[in-house]
Amino acid sequence: MTIxxxxxxxxxxxxxxxxxxxxxxITARAGDTLAAAILAASGDxxxxxxxxxxxxxYCMMGVCFDCLIEVDxxxxxQACMVAARDGMVLARxxxxxxxxxxxxxxxxxxxDG
Amino acid sequence: xxxxxxxxxxxxxxIVGLSTALGLLQAGLRVTxxxxxxxxxxxxxxxxxxIWLQGKGADFAPYAAWTREAVARWPEFARALQELSGVDxxxxxxxxxxxxxxxxxxTAFAQSLAQQQAHLxxxxxxxxxxxxxxxxxxxxxxxxxxxxxxxPLDGHVNPLRLLTALQRAFVTLGGEIRTGAQVxxxxxxxxxxxxxxxxxxxxxxxxxxxxxxxxxxxTLAAQLGFATRVSPQRGELxxxxxxxxxxxxxxxxxxxxxxxxxxxxxxxxxxxxxxRETLSEINALARHAVTxxxxxxxxxxxxxxxxxxxxxxxxxxxxARSPQHPGAYLVTCHSGVTLASLHASLLADxxxxxxxxxxxxxxxxxxxxxxxxx
Numbered sequence: 001m002t003i004x005x006x007x008x009x010x011x012x013x014x015x016x017x018x019x020x021x022x023x024x025x026i027t028a029r030a031g032d033t034l035a036a037a038i039l040a041a042s043g044d045x046x047x048x049x050x051x052x053x054x055x056x057x058y059c060m061m062g063v064c065f066d067c068l069i070e071v072d073x074x075x076x077x078q079a080c081m082v083a084a085r086d087g088m089v090l091a092r093x094x095x096x097x098x099x100x101x102x103x104x105x106x107x108x109x110x111x112d113g
Numbered sequence: 114x115x116x117x118x119x120x121x122x123x124x125x126x127x128i129v130g131l132s133t134a135l136g137l138l139q140a141g142l143r144v145t146x147x148x149x150x151x152x153x154x155x156x157x158x159x160x161x162x163x164i165w166l167q168g169k170g171a172d173f174a175p176y177a178a179w180t181r182e183a184v185a186r187w188p189e190f191a192r193a194l195q196e197l198s199g200v201d202x203x204x205x206x207x208x209x210x211x212x213x214x215x216x217x218x219x220t221a222f223a224q225s226l227a228q229q230q231a232h233l234x235x236x237x238x239x240x241x242x243x244x245x246x247x248x249x250x251x252x253x254x255x256x257x258x259x260x261x262x263x264x265p266l267d268g269h270v271n272p273l274r275l276l277t278a279l280q281r282a283f284v285t286l287g288g289e290i291r292t293g294a295q296v297x298x299x300x301x302x303x304x305x306x307x308x309x310x311x312x313x314x315x316x317x318x319x320x321x322x323x324x325x326x327x328x329x330x331x332t333l334a335a336q337l338g339f340a341t342r343v344s345p346q347r348g349e350l351x352x353x354x355x356x357x358x359x360x361x362x363x364x365x366x367x368x369x370x371x372x373x374x375x376x377x378x379x380x381x382x383x384x385x386x387x388x389r390e391t392l393s394e395i396n397a398l399a400r401h402a403v404t405x406x407x408x409x410x411x412x413x414x415x416x417x418x419x420x421x422x423x424x425x426x427x428x429x430x431x432x433a434r435s436p437q438h439p440g441a442y443l444v445t446c447h448s449g450v451t452l453a454s455l456h457a458s459l460l461a462d463x464x465x466x467x468x469x470x471x472x473x474x475x476x477x478x479x480x481x482x483x484x485x486x487x
Contacts, residue, residue, distance in 0.1 A: 050355050050357075050372075050373060074411065076354050076413060095357050096354075096355040096356055096357040096373045097354065097355070097356060097357060097412075098356070098357050098358055099253075099356060099358050099408040099409070099412070100408050100410070100411055
């Protein structure tokens, strides 16, 4: 199911910015936060919590951490606290973040778990 | 005012006090726990949650043996406590590492563990692992780690849930916890027992009293004629954001809590009654963690805090009966989590002086009286 956004574009919209969310193109206006852009694109969940429940942006002011998303490879980024920029690569998170693979590291730590 | 028919009163509602209280309750006594105020220094609410054997008592065989017994009793203690309380303690005893970046410290610790091995014989085992061997087992370990010790008996638990579980189990079995009950003075009552004066001015009677008040113990210990004076040692700790992959190991300074975050700790500072965290120590902890596990470099720290360890002058526990005031006991130690399994079992036998009582002479308070007189 896809939930349509309930948000309308601002009348004084700035320049159009192009980003991707899980590979799909989304747009934002200059001055938008990533959370605003994500909500404008869709009301769907933008992540699943470590308990597996769906979440998306809620407080829009850096308090609730429900808008966490991966931004240009950096997981657990608060989407409501980051301004959109052209070319950003966003990814929804499912569960807790992983550990970065190091080039000198032949195996992931979870291989030992 | 006399407290409702309690036979023994525990002064202190932390992990040590509640473990001791639970053991006495299960031995058939009516027990009251007097818990202090929210603002008190509470090691039970700030600690690292290790159930740790390696290195303990390398220079003092009775402590090595006592800790070994505590570790052995933890699985059954946890099982029973979980059943009583309904709280999952997240106990894991699958072995633990101590990581070293300084070759001299690695060599010195190897000597300590050899001594501990000599004390405990077949009841202990450990390995010293050089850095390259370690990285073949755990390729995620950083190149600056020169070696590690490993003890298969070490483990950890969720310490906040341990505290909650002890509270619930104690109350479920009919124990009484009085909160906001700060004892400021203890004296022998006329006609036997003790008169406890609380901060709010009220008095409570106690036929017998066990002092388990952590850093709040020193003043009351003096009033009961004990020589032990405990002092605070600050440790600082970090919690990272939750991680999906499970860390393949436990160490004395880095552990993954069951919810997924990493807890990083191990600093030591003798700075008096000050539990504030410092940027310099937080920085040192973060550097240590990234040295051991370079993949942590971009992982965020979400909380940091300081907490005060309860240290006796020699670092070993004190289990003492007051010679001047029969019926008064002092129980204090640094490793309240590790030793909880004994405090909830054998310690009750010792307080009751039953046939099963362990010999705790080595931990008596008079060792400090002698050193003070010397």
